[in-house]
Amino acid sequence: MEDLQARHRKEQRDLQSQITQKKKQASKKTRKGVNDECEQLDAELREKHAAELAALDGEPNATGGTDVLGEPLEDLTLKVDGEEATNSTDGTQPAQDDISEPTPPPPPQVHNDGLPNPQTKKPNKAKARLAKRALEQEEQARQAAEEAKDLPDLKQQERARMLGPMAERGLREKEIRADGHCLYAAVADQLEQLEIPLGSGSGEAGGPAYKAVRAAAAEYIERHPDEFEPFLEEPIEGYLYKIRETGEWGGQLELMALAKFYGVDIHVLQDFGRVEKIGGAGKEQAVWLSYYKHGFGLGEHYNSLRKAG
Incomplete structure (x- = not known):
């Protein structure tokens, strides 16, 4: 039990x-x-x-x-x-x-006369x-x-469709661990490639880089609640706690917050080569992520896309 x-x-x-x-x-x-x-x-x-x-x-x-x-x-x-x-x-x-x-069920109890016990539970x-x-x-x-067994392998098909668009853009994939922190870890890897500081929370006590990115996302949302509260279905205090202190997955809202916090455009390469642009900084340098819907055990997943070569 x-x-x-x-x-x-x-x-x-x-x-x-x-x-x-x-x-x-x-x-x-x-x-x-x-x-x-x-x-x-x-x-x-x-x-x-x-x-x-x-x-x-x-x-x-x-x-x-x-x-x-x-x-x-x-x-x-x-x-x-x-x-x-x-x-x-x-x-x-x-x-x-x-x-x-x-x-x-157990056998019915029997009296000495061989008849079933009328008090036996039904x-x-x-x-x-x-x-x-x-x-x-x-x-x-x-x-x-x-x-x-006869269904198509969605993971294999999605992966195959992503490789072509990556090559066309001169990108290679840096695989990120699928543990709930993948969005933040992928953004941290991109920022480090661009030599953009992660923030005051980076490197504290040798902690992982994704924690600094989580702190940055929470900080921006906390400072600009009017931009995010209409999309939340829970109090913003609890939402911020999940970003800072748990392994809660990140998504569209967190990408918006990170693009504005770091002043970068975030490009998300998806299935069939579709690219979603988040932000509006207009800078030459940009963060590139790959997004998978079927490719990993936890379901939705983000990897970092570095320049090939």
């Missing part, structure tokens, strides 16, 4: 980071659709966790704990004695390794339905894995 709860907390943290990134990159036109998608993802994860908890022991969480978002786990537990159990109807697939085998119908559903989902997951 402890291992299962630890994995649930990690999956919830990962999903929260994914939802935050999606919302930050949403435009006014797509915001409603993105919010609906994020709510659906959250609901699907909760239903998956409910199924796994129930499949493990068939009982509600006796500790009365909360998930990593601080919400009660009551809605994740299985109801008993004939009540309906939380069950996914949207086709969400739990991972095959996460499904536990249902425990067979089988939990909700628990049985959930176990049946888990087996169905396991089979669906197996079929999906078989079908995925």
Whole structure:
């Protein structure tokens, strides 16, 4: 149970980071659709966790704990004695390794006269339905894995489409570690190539360069809240804390802040050779980044593009 709860907390943290990134990159036109998608993802994860908890022991969480978002786990537990159990109807697939085998019911107690004990507890119908559903989902997951073998490799295709535009512009890629700090680390690498100081936070106690870039982004947003608050769905104080102190992903807003803080144009090379220009400094020197949607394990990712040769 402890291992299962630890994995649930990690999956919830990962999903929260994914939802935050999606919302930050949403435009006014797509915001409603993105919010609906994020709510659906959250609901699907909760239903998956409910199924796994129930499949493990068939009982509600006796500790009365909360998930990593601080919400009660009551809605994740299985109801008993004939009540309906939380069950996914949207086709969400739990991972095959996460499904536990249902425990067979114990044999009925028998009196000395050979007749069943009338006080024997009746089988939990909700628990049985959930176990049946888990087996169905396991089979669906197996079929999906078989079908995925014939799908195109999106990572390989996206990478191939990026190489040509890089060569045309005389650029080569400096791969950045995919750890949540990639945008800031890629910008730091570019600024160092251009011999632009990272800021007062660079080099403190031998800390990584991306921390100075994170501090710069937070500082600019803090000084110019009116430029960013209309795009935020949380208080700006909490948003700034995530930039400075956590591994929260960076996106469009952070690139805008960094372009203005350092007085540079930021060019982002994307799939099919499309280049997005952020800033407006008009200087000859510019920061070049590559952006991948499918190329890395965490999903969206930024690398630094240096001059070839």
